[in-house]
Amino acid sequence: MDFFPFLVTQCLNALSQAALLFFLGVGLTLIFGIMRIVNFAHGSFYMLGAFIGYSVARGTGSFWAGLVLSPLIAGGFGTAFEIGLLRRLYRRDASAFLMVTFGLTLVLGEVVRLLWGVQGLQLQLPTALAGIVFLFDEPFPVYRLFLIGAGAVVAIAIWQFLERTRLGLLIRATSQNAEMVQALGVDVNLVRSGIFGVGCGLAALGGVLAAPMVTASLGMAANAIVDAFVIVIIGGMGSFPGSLCAALLVAFVQVFGTYYFPDFAIAAMYLLMLLVLVIRPGGLLGKEA
Amino acid sequence: MALLELDNLTKRYGGLVAVNRVTMRVDVGEVRAVIGPNGAGKTSLFHLITGVVRATEGDVRFNGRSLNGLSPYRICQAGLSRTFQLTALFPEMTARENTRLSAQARLARRWQPYGGGSVFAEAARRGDEALERLGLTDVARRPAGLLSHGDQRLLEVAMALAQRPRILLLDEPTQGLSVEETLSAVETLSGLLADGQLTVLLVEHDMEVVFRLARKITVLHRGSVIADDVPEVVKADANVQAAYLGGYT
Amino acid sequence: MGNWRLFFLAAIVLAAAPLGLPLFAMTLLTEALILGLLAMSLDLMVGYTRMISFGHAAAYGLGAYTCGFLALHTAMPLPFSLLAAALLAGVVAIGVGWVCTMATGISFSMLTLAFAQLLYALAFKWTSVTGASDGLAGIPRRAGPFGMTVLETRNGYYYLVLASMLGGFALCRSLVNSPFGAVLRGIRENEAKTLSLGYNTRLYKISVVTISFALGGLAGALYAPFAGFANTDLLFWLFSGQVLIMVIVGGQGTLVGPILGAAFFMLVEHVLSAYTDAWALFFGLIFIGFVMFALEGIWRILTSRLPARSRA
Numbered sequence: 001m002d003f004f005p006f007l008v009t010q011c012l013n014a015l016s017q018a019a020l021l022f023f024l025g026v027g028l029t030l031i032f033g034i035m036r037i038v039n040f041a042h043g044s045f046y047m048l049g050a051f052i053g054y055s056v057a058r059g060t061g062s063f064w065a066g067l068v069l070s071p072l073i074a075g076g077f078g079t080a081f082e083i084g085l086l087r088r089l090y091r092r093d094a095s096a097f098l099m100v101t102f103g104l105t106l107v108l109g110e111v112v113r114l115l116w117g118v119q120g121l122q123l124q125l126p127t128a129l130a131g132i133v134f135l136f137d138e139p140f141p142v143y144r145l146f147l148i149g150a151g152a153v154v155a156i157a158i159w160q161f162l163e164r165t166r167l168g169l170l171i172r173a174t175s176q177n178a179e180m181v182q183a184l185g186v187d188v189n190l191v192r193s194g195i196f197g198v199g200c201g202l203a204a205l206g207g208v209l210a211a212p213m214v215t216a217s218l219g220m221a222a223n224a225i226v227d228a229f230v231i232v233i234i235g236g237m238g239s240f241p242g243s244l245c246a247a248l249l250v251a252f253v254q255v256f257g258t259y260y261f262p263d264f265a266i267a268a269m270y271l272l273m274l275l276v277l278v279i280r281p282g283g284l285l286g287k288e289a
Numbered sequence: 290m291a292l293l294e295l296d297n298l299t300k301r302y303g304g305l306v307a308v309n310r311v312t313m314r315v316d317v318g319e320v321r322a323v324i325g326p327n328g329a330g331k332t333s334l335f336h337l338i339t340g341v342v343r344a345t346e347g348d349v350r351f352n353g354r355s356l357n358g359l360s361p362y363r364i365c366q367a368g369l370s371r372t373f374q375l376t377a378l379f380p381e382m383t384a385r386e387n388t389r390l391s392a393q394a395r396l397a398r399r400w401q402p403y404g405g406g407s408v409f410a411e412a413a414r415r416g417d418e419a420l421e422r423l424g425l426t427d428v429a430r431r432p433a434g435l436l437s438h439g440d441q442r443l444l445e446v447a448m449a450l451a452q453r454p455r456i457l458l459l460d461e462p463t464q465g466l467s468v469e470e471t472l473s474a475v476e477t478l479s480g481l482l483a484d485g486q487l488t489v490l491l492v493e494h495d496m497e498v499v500f501r502l503a504r505k506i507t508v509l510h511r512g513s514v515i516a517d518d519v520p521e522v523v524k525a526d527a528n529v530q531a532a533y534l535g536g537y538t
Numbered sequence: 539m540g541n542w543r544l545f546f547l548a549a550i551v552l553a554a555a556p557l558g559l560p561l562f563a564m565t566l567l568t569e570a571l572i573l574g575l576l577a578m579s580l581d582l583m584v585g586y587t588r589m590i591s592f593g594h595a596a597a598y599g600l601g602a603y604t605c606g607f608l609a610l611h612t613a614m615p616l617p618f619s620l621l622a623a624a625l626l627a628g629v630v631a632i633g634v635g636w637v638c639t640m641a642t643g644i645s646f647s648m649l650t651l652a653f654a655q656l657l658y659a660l661a662f663k664w665t666s667v668t669g670a671s672d673g674l675a676g677i678p679r680r681a682g683p684f685g686m687t688v689l690e691t692r693n694g695y696y697y698l699v700l701a702s703m704l705g706g707f708a709l710c711r712s713l714v715n716s717p718f719g720a721v722l723r724g725i726r727e728n729e730a731k732t733l734s735l736g737y738n739t740r741l742y743k744i745s746v747v748t749i750s751f752a753l754g755g756l757a758g759a760l761y762a763p764f765a766g767f768a769n770t771d772l773l774f775w776l777f778s779g780q781v782l783i784m785v786i787v788g789g790q791g792t793l794v795g796p797i798l799g800a801a802f803f804m805l806v807e808h809v810l811s812a813y814t815d816a817w818a819l820f821f822g823l824i825f826i827g828f829v830m831f832a833l834e835g836i837w838r839i840l841t842s843r844l845p846a847r848s849r850a
Contacts, residue, residue, distance in 0.1 A: 010659070022732075032644075038644045040645075047832070066570035083828065084824070088830065089830070092561060092787075094591045094643060094644050095643075095644070095647070096648055096829055098590065098592075098644065099590075099782070099786060099825070099829045100826050100829050100830065102592075102779050102782070102783075102825075103783075103823070103825040103826035104781070104822065104826070105822070106818050106819070106821060106822030106825070107777070107819055107823060107826075109818070110816045110818050110819035111819065113816070114816055121845075174783045178744065197838070205650065222774070222775060225651075225775075226652060226775070227647040228651055228654060229651060230764060232648070233641075233645060233648055233649065233652070237644070237645060263663065264661040265554070266660075266662075266663060267656060267659065267660070270652060270653075270655075270656045274637060277637065277640050277641070277649075278640070281640050289684045312636075339734065360733075360735050360738075361733050362733050362735075362736050362737055362738050363736075365734060365735060365736030366736045370735075370736075371734060373731070373734075376733040377728055377730065377734070378728065378731070379723070379724055379727040379728055379731065380727060380728075381727055382723070384726065386720075389720075390720055390721070390723075390724050390732075390735070392738055393717055393720060393721070393733050394735045394736040395736065396717075397739070398717065399717055399721070400717065400718050400721070400742070401716055401717045401718060402712075402713050402716050402717075403712045403716050404712070404716060404720075405716040405717040405718075405720075408717045409717065412717075448735070452735070452736070453698040502539070503672070526736070529665065
């Protein structure tokens with residue numbers, strides 16, 4: 001194999017991997033940035049998204065229906081959880097959220113097991129996405145290109161939303177000073193519930209998108225939450241561009257690490273995190289430790 | 290004899306100069322106040338001395354030895370004890386436990402992982418002494434978080450005092466107190482400083498407090514020193530009046 | 539102090555347990571004591587220093603694998619294997635603590651989780667030592683030194699576990715009541731202030747992680763010959779979370795509470811699993827309930843009902 005085609009396909013692989021990691025990390029970092037809480041159940045929403053996506057796609061016969069409905073359903077559930085439980089905790093220490101959402105992780109894991117069983121479920125791709133294309137005579141899955149596109153679209157959409165819209169401004173203001181925003185006559189609770197739902201929905205979207213490649217399984221949640229934490233730590237807690245950079249960095253290290261040092265690939269992500277922490281304790285684009 | 294010397298101390302945040310070439314000294318037994326309008330760089334100066342932030346340029350010397358680059362705990366171990374502008378206590382511990390833990394930091398066996406009766410006894414003795422000097426003996430057994438705001442401010446001073454520091458750094462000791470509370474706190478503090486045994490560097494924006502407590506005053510304006518003298522001279526200084534007192538009266 | 543009288547009373551009751559309890563109950567009790575030791579070791583970090591670790595399974599797994607490896611591949615007497623396992627966990631903890639204490643608060647929790655997952659991943663890859671996904675099986679209970687065969691019996695092993703637990707408890711209690719422990723409480727309530735008082739807080743925190751991991755490693759080392767196996771489940775983040783649940787439900791910052799929490803966890807698992815295989819669902823709900831409405835935990839709820847003791 002020539003080096004150039006190899007490089008191109010590996011880079012595209014890394015980009016599609018980065019898109020998946022970005023979906024995972026961005027929801028968590030958005031929730032942290034605005035609400036100052038860490039959602040331990042984030043990985044569970046990712047898993048939930050994959051399973052709901054599977055069921056919707058089977059029921060309706062359309063992958064696209066699953067892709068759209070699953071994040072909405074999971075996001076709605078996230079909002080309900082925020083209103084029902086988390087809202088009572090805002091005066092408490094941040095670790096209370098971590099623990100309550102860990103409890104939710106246990107509950108969701110069991111609920112998914114009871115509803116869908118322990119078997120991994122394969123989400124079928126529509127024919128348009130299932131094929132392969134040839135890039136410099138190298139075969140490459142169309143679906144991976146689709147992931148890169150989806151990642152880019154979502155990243156730009158979130159960025160434009162935060163920077164350009166009035167609601168985005170409001171959300172950024174809430175992260176700076178919730179009391180002040182409240183005093184301006186804005187219902188901060190509504191903003192928080194909404195953001196929590198959006199964050200969970202983004203995780204679910206990542207789950208649906210990952211499902212055709214990794215199969216929907218109970219093990220998804222565990223790996224996802226750790227990956228999401230690593231992305232958020234590397235990028236800087238609460239930094240949106242940080243989560244994008246971190247997703248790209250980790251994906252490239254994973255893809256090329258697996259190729260050149262297959263035995264150490266599993267540790268590569270953690271070593272990268274360690275390196276970033278030693279150099280910048282607050283993460284790449286974080287404010288401080 | 291100079292105990293604390295700042296030499297051309299400068300701190301820049303990007304384009305903003307928070308502290309600009311500040312040179313000053315605090316002699317043994319002196320009570321010096323650093324004053325200035327809001328944003329003059331008083332708190333930044335304090336952070337530089339106590340090692341919370343690092344200087345861009347210049348040097349802090351304590352007893353002839355440079356403190357540059359030392360972490361806050363080492364600076365404290367060198368004999369500089371501080372209070373915070375926003376009250377920083379251990380709210381669930383009693384006042385007595387607060388001063389005891391503070392005094393313990395200066396004992397050689399402070400880290401002993403077993404027993405510790407004699408360590409606690411010595412630390413409590415020093416702590417109780419400090420509580421008494423600040424008139425807090427009556428509230429010593431109450432949780433610090435439940436004390437009145439005035440007592441909390443004094444407790445912080447007591448904690449610093451319990452360390453038997455060579456220099457006491459007070460960051461706006463009457464910050465957030467009502468007029469009556471301020472009067473009573475100043476009364477207590479001036480009693481504490483009356484015997485001239487303590488060396489104190491005080492940051493304060495309340496002029497009444499400064500003129501009651503300090504014998505030397507350094508005036509900061511936009512990060513730079515614009516006056517440095519005894520209170521009477523500083524009061525009369527035209528620059529100072531323009532920068533600060535003018536808007537004050 | 540009345541507390542020590544209670545301690546001796548509990549020790550005597552536990553020592554007499556093999557006389558009256560049926561076999562299956564002894565098995566449960568032994569495991570509860572091992573988990574109690576683990577939960578208590580985590581309490582040093584969570585309850586006394588406010589370092590919420592989501593990676594304590596790392597200590598347990600390290601201890602279990604080390605002890606299992608030594609028992610399978612060497613003739614080392616069991617007590618020495620236990621010590622070696624605790625020591626190794628402690629040494630690893632110096633590195634873990636050094637890295638994780640670069641961050642505070644939530645980031646610290648996330649880092650501990652990542653570290654535990656790194657070990658989990660390693661255990662899958664390092665087949666020659668860990669047996670990968672099969673784990674280590676058939677771990678024997680080696681006789682003690684000088685031909686002490688008593689440790690090979692079920693009751694003998696129970697007494698070894700009991701002695702380790704009580705010893706660990708005495709050690710932790712002495713630690714938290716010492717000058718060192720007073721500094722830990724300072725860090726718990728206001729770390730920045732503790733630092734400004736002249737305490738090298740990071741060194742204290744690394745020390746706590748080390749002690750906590752060594753004791754947690756001892757618990758894991760006791761588990762391996764008891765269960766006869768060590769597998770990757772012992773290193774999994776879900777287990778880390780379960781240990782944290784034991785600490786919170788039992789009562790953080792009390793040492794006794796987490797031991798009760800471990801026993802409560804075992805009991806609930808045992809009772810619920812007789813009715814439903816989704817017992818973890820209910821356990822998650824119980825945990826959420828405790829965090830939301832009873833953060834003081836079982837032990838403080840119990841002692842506040844006994845007015846004579848709570849005033850002491």
